[in-house]
Amino acid sequence: MKNIAIVGATGAVGLEMLAVLKRRHFPVGNLRLFASERSTWQRLEFAGAQIQVEALTEGSFMGVDIALFSAGAEVSKSFVPAAVSAGCVVVDNSSAFRMDKRVPLVIPEINGEDVRFHKGVIANPNCTTAIMLMALYPLHRAFGVRCIFASSYQAVSGTGTKGMEELELQLREHHYAGIPRASVYPHQIALNVLPHVDAFLASGYTREEMKMEGESRKIMNHPHFRASMTCVRVPVLRAHSIAVSALFKRSISVVAAREVLAQAPGLDIVDDPQNNQYPLPIYQAGQDNCAVGRLRVDNVWGNRGLSFWVSGDQLLKGAALNAIQIAELLL
């Protein structure tokens, strides 16, 4: 049994972490739930017990074996050192330590063995990166990826509960012929798409777009991998999709790609377009596995290129599920 702490327990990812711990029968000993002051009135149910949400302090981690952080990069930067000092192993869902060379960045199906190099912190990847790599990495192992061009269709859950609430609220306002107000996003997200996820850099790319390259390099252990990305927020509740065109070192065919992907853990092939079967975010919501489809020989690169479409639950494989899978590797 492990004593577990969830930091950010009342958020969209924190609530999924609770559900995943339960569903996967994780051997939870003592469970402590932390959130910001304004959520400490809440109690959350786990395995029949009502657990009071607590405010986080530097002393919160005494006796905790594994701390699951999902409260943003600032909270992680402030409190992860205290958790490590207290002897916890931290699985951090924020971007704070992902590119730190001393911190393993792990998708268990891809580089689970990297967990053993940890020095107290293991980082959970960016959600879009994780979902994309569930399909790209098996292809990389078989055919050697050089670069990709990809565009994302990212759900509002990536912004947390407040993103989901804003979309629902704007849809209601649209329904009642009001003018939807934007507060979480800089513009209306209902009935719109925003080519803006995370902050813009001087290069014109966003941080999110560059995470897709940087984190993919680290997770695939492939320092020369290149990615040209456009990350776009779409009015979908909780599953991300990515359209990918990948160039490989070795020649590839749809048949060969499908054989490789059929063996890939945590991935379903949904690829019968003539019968309208392809991965869709509404059907991926709530699913542990990601799905890949629309496999086709790339129209520009020919038999060295493959285009495909991958979709997965942002709160599960993109966040809570992957974090708990990392915690399982620590058992």
Next chain:
Amino acid sequence: MKNIAIVGATGAVGLEMLAVLKRRHFPVGNLRLFASERSTWQRLEFAGAQIQVEALTEGSFMGVDIALFSAGAEVSKSFVPAAVSAGCVVVDNSSAFRMDKRVPLVIPEINGEDVRFHKGVIANPNCTTAIMLMALYPLHRAFGVRCIFASSYQAVSGTGTKGMEELELQLREHHYAGIPRASVYPHQIALNVLPHVDAFLASGYTREEMKMEGESRKIMNHPHFRASMTCVRVPVLRAHSIAVSALFKRSISVVAAREVLAQAPGLDIVDDPQNNQYPLPIYQAGQDNCAVGRLRVDNVWGNRGLSFWVSGDQLLKGAALNAIQIAELLL
């Protein structure tokens, strides 16, 4: 004055054609409005007159100078020959004749001079292609495009009024906690994205995706242009967006691209991401001009590549406006 017929007058594009003729003070003589039998009870207003919608027959085109067709490829294939025989010039918004070598495929800002080669029929391009080329073609002229990787975010208006109605209906059903039913699209479009626009080909690409390559080649008069496309329907009402990464023969920079695009007719530059300014489909709805932004040196191709985001009203530049602009060239 020209006698005008609109075929498909009660559809989403037909209604926009009426509005655009009026707004641009097109010298309309006699105006006849055609639609399928089930719409012939309707009267539509134009310049103060109520015009009765008529059923289309082979004899409908007597005395008509310019016939604007927007009723689908099957109607065009059946009735365009009769219209041409009756002495009309047809501007056809369907895909029926676009790739016919005898038929000019025209975006007035790009290849308006091709109109003069017409033999009775001028084709109006695919909506997504037209919107993308408004930004890509000026860059091609200046820097010589070789190929693109692009993904679209296409509004439901591309499916006509019934697409817009289905999205609104599904949003209401979602609001009332019902289960949205899909009939126009194979799956729910509200709170979802569908990597499926037009029919699938044996290659795994859709017709829409291949139109983007084939029509772009014809309009840009660039037979070697290659496009790797993923076309995706999104729950947006009436403006399409496209994320494009383009490889050029000559080196390109953001500054040089911006200079070229600033001169391009029918195109606005909306590109101040630090202040959250980039083209957005909700703001492009109802606008004649398309908008381009998120200009950046491509992360894979370096100074031979540019990535950008273009958005435009599907019913206007993607359909009705472009068709009326072609008709204006005939005056």
